[in-house]
Amino acid sequence: MENPKEYILLKRYFGYDDFRNGQREIIEHVLKGTDVLAIMPTGAGKSICYQIPALMFDGVTIVISPLISLMKDQVETLCEAGIKAAYINSSLNSDEYEKVVENAKAGMYKLVYVAPERLETDSFLELLKSIQISMVAVDESHCVSQWGHDFRPSYMHIPKMIQRLDSRPVVAAFTATATPEVKNDIVNLLKLDNPFCLTTGFDRENLYFSVLKPENKFDKLLEYLSNAKDKPGIVYASTRKSVESICKRLQDMGYSATRYHAGLCESERSKNQEDFLYDRVNIMVATNAFGMGIDKPDISYVIHYNMPKNLESYYQEAGRAGRDGTRAECLLFYSASDIMTNKLLIENGSEGKDKTGEYQKLNDIVAYCNTDRCLRSYILDYFGEKDVKAHCENCSNCSNHIECTDITIEAQKILSCIKRMGERFGNVVTADVLHGSNTEKIRTMGFDKLTTYGIMREYSKDAIKEFISYLTAEGYVTLHGDQYPVLKLNKSAYMVLQGSVKVSIKRVIERQKTSSDLKGTIDKGLFDILKAIRRSVAYEHNVPPFVVFSDAALNDMCRKYPTNNEEMLSVSGVGTFKMEKFGEQFITAIRQYVKEHEIKINHVEYTKSKTVYLPTRKEQKVDTRMATYELYKNGLTINEIAAKRELATGTIEGHLLDCMAAGMEVDSESFFPKELEARIVEAIKTNMDGKLKSVKDALPEEVTYGAIRFAIIKNKLQKS
Ligand code: ADP
Numbered sequence: 001m002e003n004p005k006e007y008i009l010l011k012r013y014f015g016y017d018d019f020r021n022g023q024r025e026i027i028e029h030v031l032k033g034t035d036v037l038a039i040m041p042t043g044a045g046k047s048i049c050y051q052i053p054a055l056m057f058d059g060v061t062i063v064i065s066p067l068i069s070l071m072k073d074q075v076e077t078l079c080e081a082g083i084k085a086a087y088i089n090s091s092l093n094s095d096e097y098e099k100v101v102e103n104a105k106a107g108m109y110k111l112v113y114v115a116p117e118r119l120e121t122d123s124f125l126e127l128l129k130s131i132q133i134s135m136v137a138v139d140e141s142h143c144v145s146q147w148g149h150d151f152r153p154s155y156m157h158i159p160k161m162i163q164r165l166d167s168r169p170v171v172a173a174f175t176a177t178a179t180p181e182v183k184n185d186i187v188n189l190l191k192l193d194n195p196f197c198l199t200t201g202f203d204r205e206n207l208y209f210s211v212l213k214p215e216n217k218f219d220k221l222l223e224y225l226s227n228a229k230d231k232p233g234i235v236y237a238s239t240r241k242s243v244e245s246i247c248k249r250l251q252d253m254g255y256s257a258t259r260y261h262a263g264l265c266e267s268e269r270s271k272n273q274e275d276f277l278y279d280r281v282n283i284m285v286a287t288n289a290f291g292m293g294i295d296k297p298d299i300s301y302v303i304h305y306n307m308p309k310n311l312e313s314y315y316q317e318a319g320r321a322g323r324d325g326t327r328a329e330c331l332l333f334y335s336a337s338d339i340m341t342n343k344l345l346i347e348n349g350s351e352g353k354d355k356t357g358e359y360q361k362l363n364d365i366v367a368y369c370n371t372d373r374c375l376r377s378y379i380l381d382y383f384g385e386k387d388v389k390a391h392c393e394n395c396s397n398c399s400n401h402i403e404c405t406d407i408t409i410e411a412q413k414i415l416s417c418i419k420r421m422g423e424r425f426g427n428v429v430t431a432d433v434l435h436g437s438n439t440e441k442i443r444t445m446g447f448d449k450l451t452t453y454g455i456m457r458e459y460s461k462d463a464i465k466e467f468i469s470y471l472t473a474e475g476y477v478t479l480h481g482d483q484y485p486v487l488k489l490n491k492s493a494y495m496v497l498q499g500s501v502k503v504s505i506k507r508v509i510e511r512q513k514t515s516s517d518l519k520g521t522i523d524k525g526l527f528d529i530l531k532a533i534r535r536s537v538a539y540e541h542n543v544p545p546f547v548v549f550s551d552a553a554l555n556d557m558c559r560k561y562p563t564n565n566e567e568m569l570s571v572s573g574v575g576t577f578k579m580e581k582f583g584e585q586f587i588t589a590i591r592q593y594v595k596e597h598e599i600k601i602n603h604v605e606y607t608k609s610k611t612v613y614l615p616t617r618k619e620q621k622v623d624t625r626m627a628t629y630e631l632y633k634n635g636l637t638i639n640e641i642a643a644k645r646e647l648a649t650g651t652i653e654g655h656l657l658d659c660m661a662a663g664m665e666v667d668s669e670s671f672f673p674k675e676l677e678a679r680i681v682e683a684i685k686t687n688m689d690g691k692l693k694s695v696k697d698a699l700p701e702e703v704t705y706g707a708i709r710f711a712i713i714k715n716k717l718q719k720s
Contacts, residue, residue, distance in 0.1 A: 009052050013081045015553065015575035020045045022200040026172070027052050030135065035195040036172040037141070037186055041202050042316070043297075043323035046174040047074065050137035054111050055083065059132030059169075060104065063113045065139040066152055069273075071113040073295045076543045078111065082577030087113040088124070104131055116143070116154035119161045128161065133169045136162060138190060141173035145185035159191040168193075176319075177312070202315070202383045206322045208329045209375040210396035211368070217305055217333045218249065224303065224331065225283070229255060231300035232276065235285045236317055238306035238341050246305060247285040260286035277544045279535060291317060296544070297324035298551035303331045307338035307369055309345060310361035311382050314368075324552040324573075334369040336465045347483060355483070363472070363479055370473030374398050404504040408496065410456065410467055411476065411503040415493045417452035418477060423488045426479070430487060431464040470505055522558040526593050530554045533585050548582055549573060561599060563591045595647060598624045628655035629664060638671055654706025660714075672707060680711040 006027055010016050019027075026038050026049040040046050054061035065071050071087040078085040086100045086109050104112055104127065118124045136158070138144075144155035162168060171193070173186050187195060214220035221235065237243045240261040247259040258272040258281045276284045277296055284290060288308065302321040308314045314332070322328025339362070346358045368378055375395035380388040391398050417434050418425075432439060433447045436454025447453060456464055468487070471477050476493040479485035495501040531545075531554060538545040553573030562568040568583045569576065593599075631641045638656075642649040653671050660666045683698045695708055 005056065006052055009055050010048070011569075012576045013051075013055070013083055014048060015569075015571065015573040015578065017572065019048075022198050023049050026196075026198060029196040030170055030172050031056060033170050035170060035192040037183070037192060037195045037197045038172070038174050039178045039183070039197075039199040040174070040176065041200070041204055042176045042319040043204060043325070044176075044200055046139070046176075049174065050135065050172050051078070051083070051111065053135060053170075053172075054137075057134030059134035060107075060109055061111045061135040061137060062128070062133055062169075063111055063137045063139060064116050064119070064155075064158060065113050066116060066143050066150070066155075067140075067292060068115060070295050071115070073277075073544065073547070075111075075113055077547045080541070080543060080547050080578065080581070081575060082581075083111065084109045085111040085113070088118055089113075089115040090117075101127055107131070116152055116157065119157040120154060125161060125164055128165060133165060135170045135172065138171065138173040140175060141186045141190065142175040142178055142182050144189045145182045147179065147181040147185060156189065159189070162191070171195075177316070202380055202385055203376065204319060204322070205394070206325055206327050207318065208327065208394050208396075209318070209379070210329065210331045211334055211375065212331060212396070213334050213369075217335070218246070220333060221246070221303065221305065222253075224301075225250075225255065228301055229282060232279065232282050232296065232298055233284070233301040233303065234290070234299060234317075234320065235283060235303045235305055236288060236290075236308070237285065238287065238308070238338070238345070240287060242305065243285050243287055250283060250285065255283055256281045257283035257285055260284060260290040262287065262289040278538070279531075279545045288313060288317060291320050294320060295323070296320075297546050298326070299323070299328065300326075300551075301329040301331065303333065305333050306341060307332060307334050307365060309342045309358070309365070311365050311368060311379060312361070314365060315379060315383070324546075324550040326552045326555060332369065336462060336469055339366060339469070343483075359479070359481075359485060366469060367473040370470050372397055406502060407467065407505045408499075408502045410459075411471060411496050412499075413452060413455050414464070414467055414471060415476065415489060415497055417450070417455075418487045418489060419497075420450050420452055421447060424486050426485055426487060427465050427468040430468060431461045434464050435459065435461045437461070467505075471503075474503070476503070522555050525597075526558045526561075526590065527554060529589055529593060530557060530586060533589055537582055537585065549578070549586075557586065557590065561590055561594050563587060563594060598651070600624045600627060625655045625658050628652055629659045629666075632656060632666065650702055650704050654704035657704065657706035657710035660710050668710075672710070676703070676707070677711055677714075680708055681715050684708070684712060684715075 006019075006024070007017075010019065021044070022038065022040055023045055026036050029036050030050070030053040036049075038046060038049060050061060050063065063074075065074070068089050068091055071089060072091070075085045075087045086103065088097065088100055092100065100112075103109060114124070138155075138158060140150065141155075143150050143152040144158070145151065162171065171190065173190055173192060173195075175182075175186065178186065183197070186192070187197075212220060235246060237246055240263045243259050243261050247257050250257040258275050260269055260272050264272070272281075272284070273290070273294070275281045277294070299321045302318045304314065304317070308317065318330035318332075321330055342362050343359075346355060346362065364382065368375070368382075371378055374389075374391050375397050376392040377388045377390055393399065414430070414434060418430055421430060421433065429441065429447075432442060433450065433453055434456040436457045438448070442448050442453075459467075468477070471493075472479060472487075475490060476496060477487045477489055480488050492501065496503055534545045534548050534554065538548050541548070550573050553571055556571045556573065557568075560567065560571055562571055564587065565579060565583060568574055568579050568587055574583070628641055628645065631644060632638075636644065638649050638652050641647075642652045645652070656666045657668070657672065660668060680695075680699060680703065683695050687695045687698060692705065692708060696703065696705060699708075
């Protein structure tokens, strides 16, 4: 460790033991005073790269961020972690604004978040001159470029603002998406001074990618939700109408769902968004209008009910899952009709824009939906990532079984038909001809005279279109043109027609999910308890639950069972400040849970190594009895064992009786007198048909299950 201070701050304020890929290098450069441009995917942890230096510098760090809702979340998260921060944007009234200005002048903040539009106001620039600014962090810095997808003219004011300061602070720019043009723009337009540039790569290892072609999308959605309905997730649909209908159907079936699209009034949109953010509802059904500015880190799945218009949007939207690093799933429900919807969207929404580019991007995502390659490698190749592994083993194409069916004959029929139609038509007319439809267009064009007319009558038109999409995805044919793209044969198509190449279609056989895929390996019972505590703490503090502790932190608690402050601090995501603020309630609940469920955990092992053996619940129970037995063999009394193990004496007696029942040597006279045994036997006999619980209820409260079990075994009575 070259600079332990960074690590101390990382643990104290954020609760993490180690930096993620790229974070440390960026922090080191910033601390040396070098400007930085960091291109890191969503969820990679860009914020910490400027928050830690902000804590180490003397003055204030100004963070320029384009989204008001994001600012609020970030500032709340910082304040809950014990870091002094504030934001300045149009949501503040004049009193609130004055207060923030006053505090900033008094040096009360380490970070101040501002909307870029502020940089245009003189009063704000005056404020900046009266405080010491150590760093300017530019979030979503691609907004400065007109090449990017979210150009914000106010970003152009950033260099002017920096110039007006008495001394130039270090400038750090961050973004998740930057093509070479955008990257150049960021460096030049923000006037970065010989910056250290770092790209960590686009891969999001914790995301599972899957493409499904369900016959009935809604049924597929229900099937998925049956295992995931308690987790927060987003369902994206392409139109407002489908958002309305999916949401309504889910609500009618009792699911906790809400909706979001641009057609709703502002107040409903923000209410629904808050409900989702605050875990009051689990499922957000939305158009792509939802998501910008949503920093909810524990989204467990993102389902695209329809194929989006390109891979850029898909990766950005799907990337909203699993920001906290826990495993999350990104599912795309594909159907050929999604292509039509997207074509309409391109036609209606791209006045003056480059349609050829948009159609090309549409073709690329159609190919993604139809490829049998590893989906992750497809995406990463698309974004120009180098040295991509061919198989990720974490996408549906890598993990499912793929069944091949030879479709050379069908392919030859289709390719030959395209050729005979003069390579001047798209897939709809081609499918009509192959299917043998009797339309006026076909008659007028004379296609009903072609030898290929009706030679695929046994297939539905949709099925033929699927074949054509597949041949397109595999590169045998290409779609040319914008509005009415036409199918043209490629070189490889001629090889198929000559019979020198065979074509097979791959049908994905979905792997049945194992229970560990669905539930993870954590203790679900405890997780639910901790989640409920988190919700009430969040309610008390009026912040979203993830601001208290992330799901990743709760998961780690369920693995480590921390029962004191020190152990709680070993949990990833629990820093000193939050531990002091919220730790106790969680520790108390965990202690009680551990006791009730007799869970024995070797904490030392957990903190030392990440790959530890997790005992099963059954093994833990055996273990806890053995621990009692060992102390008993060492001569401790029942009271002493109970005190040492922080368990009730009744529990210890129960353990020892279980040991006796298992044939181990225990002198039971002192705590299991003969009269008691006789009483138990009597109770068992009178409750012969009842459950163990009825026997217990018939006896004084202090008689343990262990005692009853022992009496049954010793007296050879039948009782399950
Ligand atoms: P980005 O801005 O790059 O999308 P964030 O800064 O919002 O990502 O971080 C995403 C999540 O990752 C947050 O929940 C954050 O607390 C967590 N995180 C950041 N750095 C680390 C780290 N070193 N170890 C574990 N989790 C981290």
